[in-house]
Amino acid sequence: MTQPLADRIRPTALEDVVGQEHLLGKGKILNRILSSGQVPNMIFYGPPGTGKTTVANIAAHLSNKKLYKLNATNASVNDIKNIIEDLDSLIAMNGVLLYLDEIQNFNKKQQQSLLEFMENGKITLIASTTENPYFYIYNAILSRATVFEFKLLEKKDIIIALKRAIEIVKQDLKDKFISYDERAIDHIAEVSNGDLRKAINAVELAVYCAQADSKDTVHVNMDIAQECTQKKASNYDKSGDSHYDILSAFQKSIRGSDPDASLHYLARLISAGDMFSICRRLLVIASEDIGLAYPTAVTIVKSCVDAALQLGLPEARIPLAQAVLVLATAPKSNSVITAIDAALRDVETKNIGDIPPHLKDAHYGGAAKLGRGINYKYPHNYENNYVEQQYLPDSLINAVYYVPGKNKMEDQIAQYRKIMKNK
Incomplete structure (x- = not known):
């Protein structure tokens, strides 16, 4: 054999x-x-x-x-x-x-x-x-x-191996000359999704399927490459502008609550075999664009992403589409990213001062002598599990980072905070 x-x-x-x-x-x-x-x-x-x-x-x-x-x-x-x-x-x-x-x-x-x-x-x-x-x-x-x-191989590494593979095949076909288009090798490397074995199998099939011409030359062109990979070539480069353009359109369509456009750009990404970018972007969107408007969205998306990674393509398209539709049809809020970015700006640009003494760790001997933990009020001892006390450092005492978004879930959060404080 x-x-x-x-x-x-x-x-x-x-x-x-x-x-x-x-x-x-x-x-x-x-x-x-x-x-x-x-x-x-x-x-x-x-x-x-x-x-x-x-x-x-x-x-x-x-x-x-x-x-x-x-x-x-x-x-x-x-x-x-x-x-x-x-x-x-x-x-x-x-x-x-x-x-x-x-x-x-x-x-x-x-x-x-x-x-x-x-x-x-x-x-x-x-x-x-x-x-x-x-x-x-x-x-x-x-x-x-x-x-x-071990990580997925980069396209440039796969191309090196594919050209080496063709040289070995040449030894099998001593009576024929083998040539190839660079675009064909590039295409096979691209659609292999980092799997060298898959790419080599495609090249082997392409060489043996290509018809020799009158000069006994076997030429692997783009048509043969596409046929042997059963993938349509697309204008997609993971390190180029088209990559970021599609991801940008993908996220903006979900943010804009357009499920049809969201699925279109998902289909482009799936066609390119770019599972990593899809999964990463979906997880970001769940917190950046949906957030507290639908807090369980991130849990659903994580489950769909895990299922997709375990299944692999082509079956992975199904849980990925489910995640996209959940996010595209969900209520939207950017309060999470707005809040954390505001807090980070203060930490990075302001004199944030020391932690209030009553909030510092007091679980060791001598803590009280240092003023640690004194006068701390345990919220669970009070009505509504809330008591007014200072948490932010003195220099940021009036800072406000989280502003509830205008949606049903965060309206309830705002109402609860109001009731909690007014008792």
């Missing part, structure tokens, strides 16, 4: 790995660790196609340990027992490096079966996961391993 191009292109040296500069760049922590040859227990956390398996393979080579690979999706305790049985054999005389993919699919008992051998150093574990390890991996494993986060 022909080995997939994504495997044939897999680097065997750190300097050939694209991306992950924050970990693998010269002088960076993971580069230093692997170059030392003393490989510790590690957990690689990040999206698919970002180099986790590649780096694990290189780590095993540099450590001079016997490499075993398991996928927790279909592995069992028996698979681990089989590895353990090899620990005292000649093939594992230098120890074992176990690469465990998708470790979040192992239950507690399966994960704990590794602990004894991690402790005595007979097994070095490199586990990978696309899920947050602090939610899915048990503390006993986490306390014995270092977590490294």
Whole structure:
């Protein structure tokens, strides 16, 4: 069976790995660790196609340990027992490096079966996961391993790898010449959404699908690239003006309570595969433009964002659309951002003075001698759980930051504050 191009292109040296500069760049922590040859227990956390398996393979080579690979999706305790049985054999005389993919699919008992051998150093574990390890991996494993986060690859890194992949394919098609349009490679890199494996698979498909001309030249053009990625090219550059223009129109449409326009710009962002910008902007809008007019909006949006990130595209479009419609049809208020920005301006530009003594911490011996906490009035001892006393520093005693917006929820807040103070 022909080995997939994504495997044939897999680097065997750190300097050939694209991306992950924050970990693998010269002088960076993971580069230093692997170059030392003393490989510790590690957990690689990040999206698919970002180099986790590649780096694990290189780590095993540099450590001079016997490499075993398991996928927790279909592995069992028996698979681990089989590895353990090899620990005292000649093939594992230098120890074992176990690469465990998708470790979040192992239950507690399966994960704990590794602990004894991690402790005595007979097994070095490199586990990978696309899920947050602090939610899915048990503390006993986490306390014995270092977590490294792999990030989505940048387009420029994917382009480098794609051109390397084409050079390898040329060796398969010795009787043909391969050429390509830069725009086609750029398009495949863009729509891969940071997933190198996805991009390489698309290039491999494009090369083998392209028809050779009379001169036995296989040319990968934009039409082939679009066909093999099943994505329509769009005028969208994550670092260019169109990126910020679409995000601006997206937020302003939601702020303007136009659900149709909001969905249109969401569709543009989804088409470009820009999940990160969508999720980040929705969370901002929930507090900046809706805020206290509908306080539970941020909770709903957070749930929709979490669901979208777990599902991935194309299914992610559904909870994302739900979040957009909730925000676009919700009552609006900017009182939250106005209030915090006003408070920050005073902190950054004014002499804010000292905290009133009666508000300072008084939970230690000698606090009273320093005047801490004296004359503090505990609001719950008073009617309506409220008592008039000074909270702001003397220099800001008359400052007002929060002004309730004109909406049903904040009208109730204003009315409650009035009743509370008047008793």
